[in-house]
Amino acid sequence: MKRNSLSSLTLAIFLVGCSAFQGLSKAYGQMDEGYGIQPLHEQKGRTISHFIPASIQPLLLPVEIEQYLQKLEGNPPDWTQLHHSDLAEQSERLFQYNRQQDSARENKTLLLKQPIAFIWSGFLRQYLTEFQGFTLALGPELTNTSWGLIRFKPIDLPDYVVAVPSIELRKSLLMRQKRGEHIEVMVVCIGTIISNESLIYAFSHEDHQKGMILPVVSIQSLIYLLKS
Numbered sequence: 001m002k003r004n005s006l007s008s009l010t011l012a013i014f015l016v017g018c019s020a021f022q023g024l025s026k027a028y029g030q031m032d033e034g035y036g037i038q039p040l041h042e043q044k045g046r047t048i049s050h051f052i053p054a055s056i057q058p059l060l061l062p063v064e065i066e067q068y069l070q071k072l073e074g075n076p077p078d079w080t081q082l083h084h085s086d087l088a089e090q091s092e093r094l095f096q097y098n099r100q101q102d103s104a105r106e107n108k109t110l111l112l113k114q115p116i117a118f119i120w121s122g123f124l125r126q127y128l129t130e131f132q133g134f135t136l137a138l139g140p141e142l143t144n145t146s147w148g149l150i151r152f153k154p155i156d157l158p159d160y161v162v163a164v165p166s167i168e169l170r171k172s173l174l175m176r177q178k179r180g181e182h183i184e185v186m187v188v189c190i191g192t193i194i195s196n197e198s199l200i201y202a203f204s205h206e207d208h209q210k211g212m213i214l215p216v217v218s219i220q221s222l223i224y225l226l227k228s
Helices: 024-029 062-073 087-107 109-113 167-178
Strands: 037-042 116-128 133-140 143-145 148-150 153-155 162-164 184-193 199-203 211-226
Touching: 037 133, 062 087, 062 109, 062 143, 087 109, 087 199, 109 184, 116 167, 116 211, 133 184
Parallel strands: 037 162, 037 211, 148 211, 153 211
Antiparallel strands: 116 133, 116 184, 133 162, 143 148, 184 211, 199 211
């Protein structure tokens, strides 16, 4: 793990597929159509878990995340021992602790291979006629737990993220966009924790006293749910 990886963490929203879509049709033809370009579902009273396959471990609620971390890590970190008023010293402590945890996690292969699901937030952007769907802007969700602040860090996201609604829903969404509405979407990310640097322990940039854990997940599929 590089030391500067900790200092470079931010909580800024990162947008996916927000600008140029030239050559999208060609790129889409070369992609797995079941990955980045997905149906936009309505919940209609159903829970988020309803849309997640039974073989996937949901990490949606604080208690689910805490139980998973206990299996993977054993005990929460002592954030008071990791924190220091000198940022250079704090970075060194975090670096050493992360390295220690990476080493201790090496025998948790089966757990690391277990697919998990977590939530990121999103909203509809440009409507693409050729796909009859909307591009999405994505951003992280933060979850408060007894372990600290959890912020899942996805990697291997597709280049193009497009939510395709039903015909009737599409008409409604286009009318809402025309009225200037901000239409939110929940994005269920499904993947596996990477084997190296699986979790990154850090402190929030907004609250330097608040410990934060970033599970690094290689994304394999996405599910889009219209937020009620």
